[in-house]
Every structure is written in C-alpha cells, then in structure tokens.
Amino acid sequence: MGYIVELENVDKIYGENHVVKSLNLKVEEGEFLTLLGSSGCGKTTTLRMIAGFEEPTNGNIRVEGEAIEDKEPYERDVNTVFQSYALFPHMTIYDNIAYGLKMKKVPKDEVQERVLHMMDLVQLGGFEKRYPSQLSGGQKQRVAIARALINRPKVLLLDEPLGALDLKLRKQMQLELKRLQKKLNITFIYVTHDQEEALTMSDRIAIMHDGILDQLGTPTEIYEKPATRFVATFIGETNIFDGAVADVKDGQVQVTIENGIISAKDFMSKSGQYVTISVRPEKMKFRDTPTTDFTIPAVVKDYVYVGSIIKCVVELPNGNEIRIERLAGQELPELGTTIYPYWDMEDAVVIHGQEQEMLRAMDSIQFS
Amino acid sequence: MEDRHRMHNFRSNTLPAIVMVGPVTLFMVLLVAVPLIYVAVMSFCSIDDNYNVVFQFTWKNYVRLANADYMKIYGQSLLIALITTVLSLLIGYPFAYIISRSDSRWKKLLYMLVIIPFWTNSLIRIYGWRTFLGSNGWLNTALQALHIVKEPVEFLFQRGTTVLGMVYCLIPFMILPLYTAIEKVDGSLLEASSDLGARRIITFFRIVIPLTASGIFSGCLMVFIPCLGYFFVSEILGGGNSDVIGNLIERQFQSGNNWPLGAALSIILIVVTLVLVKLFQKAGGNMEDLGM
Ligand SMILES: Nc1ncnc2c1ncn2[C@@H]1O[C@H](COP(=O)(O)OP(=O)(O)OP(=O)(O)O)[C@@H](O)[C@H]1O
Ligand SMILES: [Mg+2]
Numbered sequence: 001m002g003y004i005v006e007l008e009n010v011d012k013i014y015g016e017n018h019v020v021k022s023l024n025l026k027v028e029e030g031e032f033l034t035l036l037g038s039s040g041c042g043k044t045t046t047l048r049m050i051a052g053f054e055e056p057t058n059g060n061i062r063v064e065g066e067a068i069e070d071k072e073p074y075e076r077d078v079n080t081v082f083q084s085y086a087l088f089p090h091m092t093i094y095d096n097i098a099y100g101l102k103m104k105k106v107p108k109d110e111v112q113e114r115v116l117h118m119m120d121l122v123q124l125g126g127f128e129k130r131y132p133s134q135l136s137g138g139q140k141q142r143v144a145i146a147r148a149l150i151n152r153p154k155v156l157l158l159d160e161p162l163g164a165l166d167l168k169l170r171k172q173m174q175l176e177l178k179r180l181q182k183k184l185n186i187t188f189i190y191v192t193h194d195q196e197e198a199l200t201m202s203d204r205i206a207i208m209h210d211g212i213l214d215q216l217g218t219p220t221e222i223y224e225k226p227a228t229r230f231v232a233t234f235i236g237e238t239n240i241f242d243g244a245v246a247d248v249k250d251g252q253v254q255v256t257i258e259n260g261i262i263s264a265k266d267f268m269s270k271s272g273q274y275v276t277i278s279v280r281p282e283k284m285k286f287r288d289t290p291t292t293d294f295t296i297p298a299v300v301k302d303y304v305y306v307g308s309i310i311k312c313v314v315e316l317p318n319g320n321e322i323r324i325e326r327l328a329g330q331e332l333p334e335l336g337t338t339i340y341p342y343w344d345m346e347d348a349v350v351i352h353g354q355e356q357e358m359l360r361a362m363d364s365i366q367f368s
Numbered sequence: 369m370e371d372r373h374r375m376h377n378f379r380s381n382t383l384p385a386i387v388m389v390g391p392v393t394l395f396m397v398l399l400v401a402v403p404l405i406y407v408a409v410m411s412f413c414s415i416d417d418n419y420n421v422v423f424q425f426t427w428k429n430y431v432r433l434a435n436a437d438y439m440k441i442y443g444q445s446l447l448i449a450l451i452t453t454v455l456s457l458l459i460g461y462p463f464a465y466i467i468s469r470s471d472s473r474w475k476k477l478l479y480m481l482v483i484i485p486f487w488t489n490s491l492i493r494i495y496g497w498r499t500f501l502g503s504n505g506w507l508n509t510a511l512q513a514l515h516i517v518k519e520p521v522e523f524l525f526q527r528g529t530t531v532l533g534m535v536y537c538l539i540p541f542m543i544l545p546l547y548t549a550i551e552k553v554d555g556s557l558l559e560a561s562s563d564l565g566a567r568r569i570i571t572f573f574r575i576v577i578p579l580t581a582s583g584i585f586s587g588c589l590m591v592f593i594p595c596l597g598y599f600f601v602s603e604i605l606g607g608g609n610s611d612v613i614g615n616l617i618e619r620q621f622q623s624g625n626n627w628p629l630g631a632a633l634s635i636i637l638i639v640v641t642l643v644l645v646k647l648f649q650k651a652g653g654n655m656e657d658l659g660m
Contacts, residue, residue, distance in 0.1 A: 053559050073562040086560040090578045103565035151564065 002065070004029040004187050005050060005155055010059035012045050012211075019045050021211040023059070027155070032181055032188045034198040037208035038234070043191040044083075046208070047157045050189065051080045064154065074103075079148035081158040085140045087132040093119070093143055094128040100151040114150055121180065122146045138169045142176075149180065155187045162197070174201055195235050199223065207231050225349055229357040232278035232349065239284065239322040241277045242358045245269045252345055259317045260295035264348035274358060276351040281311065281325035283347035286339040294342035298322065300333050314339065404638075411631035419625045429632035438616065445612035448527065448602075449595035452534040456542040456591045457584065459535070464546035465576075479547075482540050490537050494604050497533055498524065501605075525607035533601040541590035549583025550576070589648050593641050613637050 005027040012020040020042040027033050035043045048054040050061060052073035061068055068076055079100070087096050094115055101111045119125050122142040132140055141161060148156055161177070162170045178201055181188050192198055198205050199219045207214045207222065207230075215227040226232035233240060243257035253266045255275060264277050290297070298314040301321070305311075305328075312324040312332050322341065326332055333339045414424045432438075467478040485493065500506050503520035511517045523529060553576060561571040577584075599614030608615075613633065620630030 051559075051563060053562075072567075073559070074565045074567055078563075080560070080563045082556055082560060084554075084556055086554070086556040088557060088560070088575060099561070099566075100564035103570070147564070 002029060003027060003062075004064055005189065006060075006062040006065075007046075007050075008060045008062070010046075010049065010061060011057045012042070012049060012054065013057045019211050020049075020056075023211075023213055025206060025213060025216065027187060027189060028204075030185050030187055031203040032178070032190065032201060034190045034192060034202040034205045035208060036192060036195060036198040036205050036234075038193060041208045042211040043193075043208055044159055047080070047159055047189065047191055050155070051078055051157055052076050077153055078155045078157060079151050079153040081144050081148050081156065081161045083159040083161070083163055085132075085144040087140055087143055087147070089132050091131075092128060093124065093130050093132070093135070096132065096143055097147045097150055099147065104151070118146045118150045121149075122176070137164050138173065141165065141173065145177070145180070149184065149186070152184070153186065155189060156181075158188060158190045160191055160193070162192075170197075177201070199235070207234065209234075226278060226351065229276045229278075229351055229354040229361075232276070232351065236280065237323065237325075238278045238280055240361075241279075242354075242361065243275065243277070245271050245273045245275055247271065253350065254293065257296070258320075259297075260290075261293065262296065262342075262348075263293035263345060264343075264350050265345035266350040268352060269350060273352065274355050276354045276358065278349045278351060279343050279347060281323040283343050284322070284324040284341055285343055286314075286324060286333055286341050288339065290340045291342070294340055296341065297338050298341055300335050300337050300339060303332075303335070314341065407631045407634050410628050411635045413628045413631075415626060415628060421627050426628075429629050432629060433632055433636065441611050441616060442613060444527075444610065445596050445614075448531055448534065448610060448612055449592045451531050452538060452595045453542075453588050453592045455531065455535050456539045457588060460539050460542035460546055460587065461584075464543045464550055467543075467547055468550040482543050482547075485540060491600055491604075494533050494537065494601055497529075497536065498604055501529065524605060525609050527606065527610040530602045530606035530610040530612075533605040534595050534598060537598060537601060538591040538594060541594070542587040545583045545586040545590065546580065547583075549580035553579050585648050585651055589644060593644060596637060596640065 003026040005025075007023050007025040010020060010023040010025075011018070023046065025046075035046060037043055045054060049056050050063075052068070052071060052075075055069070063076065063078060088099070091099070097118060098111050098115045101114060106114075116125075116128075119127065122145060124139065124142055124146065127135070127139070127143075132143065135143065141164070145158075145161065158177075162173050165173060174197060177188075190198075190201065199222075202219060204216060204218055205222050206216045209228070209230045215222060215231045217225070217227075222231060222235055226235065226238075229240065232238050241255070241257050241262055243255040243262070245253050246256045246261065247254040248266075248269055248271055251265055251267050252263060253269045253275070254261050254263050255277060262277060266275075269275055286298075296316060298316050300312060301315045302313040303310055304313065308328050310326050310328055310330075310332060312326070313321055314324060314333075315321050324332070324341065410421065411429055412425050412427075414422050414426045414428065416422050463478075463482075467475055467482075470478065498505075501523035502508070503522065503524075505523075507523065508517075508520040511521065557575055557579070558571055561575050562568070566574065596612055597614035597617075599612060599618045602608075602610050602612050602615055603618075613636070617630050617633045617637070620626045620633060624630070
C-alpha cells in the first residue's frame with residue numbers, strides 16, 4: 001500500500017515549547033483523515049508543517065514517497081483551506097478561485113472553464129463578480145474550498161474549515177465536503193476539535209493529545225477500542241475506572257478499584273498491573289446484588305433527559321459518579337435505591353500503560 | 369477605540385456643542401481662512417513704483433506667471449518632485465516592508481531610525497549634507513586621501529543634489545504610511561498565495577502591492593506636495609541651479625519684494641495641491657492616511 005503523506009518522527013519545538021512530539025503518521029491515498037484533539041495539542045502546527053509554512057525541528061515528511069523538507073510551499077503539491085478563509089479581499093470570487101491556475105500558467109480558456117465548473121460544484125454559480133466582503137460566512141467558506149480544490153492537489157489540508165459556521169450550515173457543508181472528496185478522489189487531512197464531525201466524516205481519525213498521537217484508527221475502532229485513557233474520555237461519554245489487576249484467568253481479569261472489584265475480558269494483563277477500564281454508559285447494566293466479579297454498590301442520584309435518551313447518574317461510595325444510559329421507556333433503577341452496576345465482559349475496554357494519566361487524574365481530584 | 373468613542377459621546381452629550389466647537393472654529397478662521405483670503409486678495413493687487421502693495425485689481429500677476437522662464441521652473445519643480453517621489457517610494461517601500469516583517473525588537477529600533485530625524489531641524493540636517501558634500505567636505509577629503517580622485521568633485525549645486533536632499537528630508541513621510549499599510553496586510557493571505565503556487569516576488573506584486581495601494585498613494589502625495597515648496601533644500605544644496613516653485617515664492621517675498629506676485633504663485637501652488645488631493649481621493653485613497 002502506497003502512502004501519500006508520511007510523517008516520520010516529526011518534532012516541532014518553539015523555544016522551550018515542545019508542541020509536536022515524535023509524530024508518526026501515514027496517510028493513505030484518497031482517504032479522509034481527521035486530526036482530532038483539544039485546543040493547543042498541535043493540530044494546526046502539524047498541518048502547517050505538511051503545507052510548508054513551518055519546518056519540523058526533527059524528522060521527515062514525505063509526500064508520495066518524496067522528501068519535501070527543501071520544498072517551498074509553492075512547490076508542494078498540497079493545498080490548504082485556512083481556518084480564517086484567507087480570501088484575497090481585492091480580487092473577485094472568480095479571480096480568487098482562478099489564482100492557483102493562473103500561477104500554473106494554465107491557458108485562459110481552460111481557466112475559465114474550470115473556474116465556472118468549480119463554482120457550480122460548490123454552488124456559487126453567478127457569484128463571479130462579487131468580492132469576498134459581499135459574501136456570507138458559508139459562501140466564503142465554499143470559495144476557500146473551491147480555491148484550493150481547483151488545483152486538484154494530491155492532498156488537501158483543511159484547518160477547522162467549518163469552525164465559524166452555525167450548526168445547520170455546518171451539517172450541510174459536512175455532507176458537501178464529503179461528497180466532493182469522494183467525487184474528486186483527493187486525500188483530505190482535516191483538522192477539527194469537534195468529535196462528532198470527526199466521527200461522521202472520517203475514514204480514519206488521528207487523536208492528538210499534548211503533541212502526541214494517542215491513537216490512529218477508524219471511527220469505530222476509536223470509539224470501541226480506545227487505546228488510551230485520554231481517547232476514551234475524549235470521544236463520546238464513558239465511565240472510567242482506575243485500578244490494579246487482582247486476578248487473571250481464562251481471558252478475563254478481576255480488577256481491584258477503590259470500592260471493590262470489577263471485571264473485564266482481557267488477554268494482556270498481568271497480576272499487579274495498573275489498568276484503566278472504560279465502559280460506555282449505554283453498555284452499563286445493573287442488578288440488586290453483588291457477584292464475585294462485580295462488588296461495587298452505587299446509589300441512584302439523578303436522571304438527566306437528553307432528547308429520547310435518559311442518563312441515570314449513580315454515585316459510588318467514594319463519591320465518583322458514573323452514568324447509565326437508556327432510551328426513554330427502557331427500564332432504569334429507581335431514584336435513591338442502591339444497585340450493583342456490571343457489564344458484559346466484552347463491553348469493557350482495558351487500557352494499559354496509563355499510570356501517568358491516572359496520577360494526573362488523581363491530582364485533579366478536589367478534596368474538601 | 370471603544371473608550372474613545374464613549375468618551376466622545378459623553379462629552380458631546382454633557383457639554384454644549386458650541387463650547388467645544390467654538391474655539392476650534394475661531395482658530396481655524398483666524399489661522400487658516402483669514403491668511404488664505406489675505407493671500408488670495410493680495411494676488412490680485414498691484415504694486416507701485418516703490419514696490420508698495422496697492423489695492424487695485426489686476427490680472428497682471430497671473431499673466432506674468434505664464435512667462436516662459438517661470439514655466440521652465442514649474443516644469444523643473446514638478447520633475448524634481450516626481451523623481452524625489454519615485455526614489456522615495458523605491459527606497460521607502462523595501463524599508464517599510466522590512467520594518468514591518470522584522471521581529472519586535474528590531475522593529476522598534478528601525479522605526480526609531482525613521483522617527484528620530486523628525487526631532488532635528490531639517491535646515492540643520494541639510495546644512496550637514498552641504499558640509500559633507502562640499503569641495504572641502506568630508507567626502508571629497510576622504511576621496512582625495514584615498515587617491516580615488518585628484519581634484520575635489522563638484523557634488524553640490526546639481527539637480528541631483530537637490531533631489532538627494534529632498535529624498536532625505538521627505539522619506540519618512542513615505543515610510544510611515546507605507547509601514548501602516550503593510551502592517552495591516554494579513555499574513556495568512558501571503559501564506560495562501562504561496563500555498564496556491566505563487567513565488568514570493570509574485571505574491572509581492574499580486575497581493576502585497578494592491579493591498580497597500582492606499583499607503584502608496586498617500587506616501588507619494590505626502591512627498592510630492594512638500595517637494596514643490598521646500599525651497600531651502602534647493603537653495604542650500606542646489607545653489608540656484610535647481611529651483612522649485614517654493615524658491616520663486618520665497619524670492620518674490622524677499623529679494624524681489626513683489627508680494628502680489630508671490631501671492632499669485634502661492635495660490636497656484638495651493639491649487640495644484642488641491643487638485644492632487646482630489647485625484648488621490650478619486651483614486652480611492654483614504655483621507656485619514658493623509659492625517660486629515
Ligand atoms: N509560532 C509559534 N510560536 C510559539 N508557540 C506556538 C507557535 N504556534 C503555535 N504555538 C504553540 O503550539 C501549541 C500548539 O498550537 P496549535 O496551533 O498547533 O494548536 P491546535 O491543536 O491547532 O489548537 P486549536 O484547536 O486551538 O487550533 C500551542 O500551545 C501554541 O501556543
Ligand atoms: Mg488550530
């Protein structure tokens with residue numbers, strides 16, 4: 001399998017600020033890859049290094065197998081859709097979109113044909129003579145996308161392109177972008193910090209955290225098999241339990257946590273290891289009595305209604321809260337009763353090697 | 369900005385407008401309107417045999433200005449102003465660009481280098497050039513000491529020397545509006561241009577120059593107009609060989625002692641200035657860039 005973009009041990013350091021840490025990322029041709037992560041984790045910096053606006057402090061970046069360190073941005077077969085649009089205010093929409101082709105000295109007739117076609121594609125027909133200041137946010141957005149796409153780059157970099165749009169327009173543009181990407185078969189590297197956007201649009205998601213690539217995988221993999229504590233908490237809602245492995249047998253572990261014992265399916269753990277167990281709220285079950293595998297009591301504290309979903313908040317003896325989620329009408333325990341939460345062994349994800357994160361989570365607990 | 373706005377409202381709401389506007393209007397009338405009218409009236413006056421101004425209407429002053437000798441000097445003055453403007457732009461633009469693109473420490477220093485000359489009298493600085501360029505000046509002394517030339521070179525009293533002095537005096541007026549305009553150009557536009565395949569030089573001509581056009585206009589105007597009047601530069605460095613309109617005016621009021629003629633010349637200069645400002649406005653220039 002040929003990779004179109006490869007980042008190999010890429011570091012970026014600004015002064016004392018280590019922004020991207022030893023990043024390894026291989027992007028497949030034609031895929032829609034999303035860089036997802038909280039603010040300041042280095043997403044934009046990564047894109048800017050691929051585009052050529054920043055140089056990596058260490059490491060290599062290759063496009064189509066060719067090292068591009070020494071290429072200026074204008075020599076790279078990569079185009080960018082800027083978060084701020086960066087439309088040229090003194091040029092008409094037509095000239096904005098035609099800019100890249102003019103730079104490549106494409107004949108005038110062909111420029112005209114391709115610009116008009118591209119304007120139709122992004123549904124901006126008839127806007128040729130307008131200036132950027134005469135467009136709405138969503139229209140500017142589409143000009144920015146058209147201006148980049150028209151060059152038929154091998155790779156299109158998009159930095160939170162829908163960030164400034166309202167929800168409805170955002171949904172609509174998401175579909176449109178996805179459609180264009182499939183139609184033109186261009187590799188997209190897409191930055192967002194909206195997890196829902198990432199989950200619905202991407203072929204694969206790269207989750208970044210503090211400059212580190214935590215996990216790279218399909219939306220399903222990321223959701224169902226989070227590789228780190230951060231990924232588990234960042235994508236969707238989840239219940240997190242930190243503890244130490246007490247017993248391992250038959251591909252199943254028993255883990256001692258603060259309030260008792262929980263269990264999960266796992267082949268990798270060894271006795272005494274610290275592990276984190278993540279269980280999605282919709283996978284949580286409950287009963288009236290403890291078993292040998294699940295001994296934690298919990299008190300039902302509250303109900304939260306979110307549309308057709310009911311979230312049941314239960315409190316563990318140590319004060320931690322966990323959530324059980326059901327569709328409206330399904331059975332839930334009564335307020336104030338004590339229950340014993342459990343789950344099917346295969347519904348829990350056991351995450352290893354997260355001692356640092358566990359300590360950090362403990363530090364952040366407020367003792368009153 | 370916000371604050372200033374609020375302050376403004378506050379004042380205009382609480383103080384009677386007349387108290388605020390009155391003194392300013394009075395000032396403007398006394399210091400601008402009255403002298404202007406005085407000059408305009410004088411330009412239509414005659415003089416008697418003893419060069420005294422007499423209030424007797426005549427077109428004669430304006431007719432005299434159409435004389436070929438004067439025409440030559442207007443032409444020369446416009447040419448000097450044009451060359452000065454072009455040179456100031458060619459030198460000033462890269463300089464302004466460098467200031468605006470350098471990091472903040474250098475930026476302050478370079479900016480100061482442009483501002484500091486404002487704090488010294490330009491007459492003194494022009495005399496400095498004369499000392500430097502004169503036949504016994506530093507430059508000639510150095511050139512002779514280095515055996516590059518045998519006889520002192522006549523640097524002074526050429527049209528080029530006048531232009532040099534003009535550029536030297538006026539270039540800050542070019543750099544400052546350019547700097548302001550360049551600062552306003554959004555860096556991501558330059559990145560976008562580069563991303564779309566434009567080399568730096570093309571980005572410069574296609575993006576930076578058009579987006580700083582209003583700064584270029586105002587810089588040119590701020591250099592061109594004073595250049596028509598800076599008589600002391602051509603007097604000290606040009607030695608009468610490269611007079612500008614300002615020299616003609618000065619001479620009528622001093623040695624020529626023909627005030628009505630000088631007044632007529634002044635009116636011409638004012639009209640030329642107004643026409644240029646009007647053209648500037650027509651070309652889409654922002655009056656605020658001129659400090660108006
Ligand atoms: N030119 C720079 N000089 C110094 N530090 C920088 C520079 N650019 C970015 N940083 C720092 O690098 C870190 C990562 O920035 P980056 O813009 O890549 O974040 P991001 O993941 O895109 O965040 P967001 O979602 O908020 O856009 C931040 O802490 C930022 O302060
Ligand atoms: Mg960013």
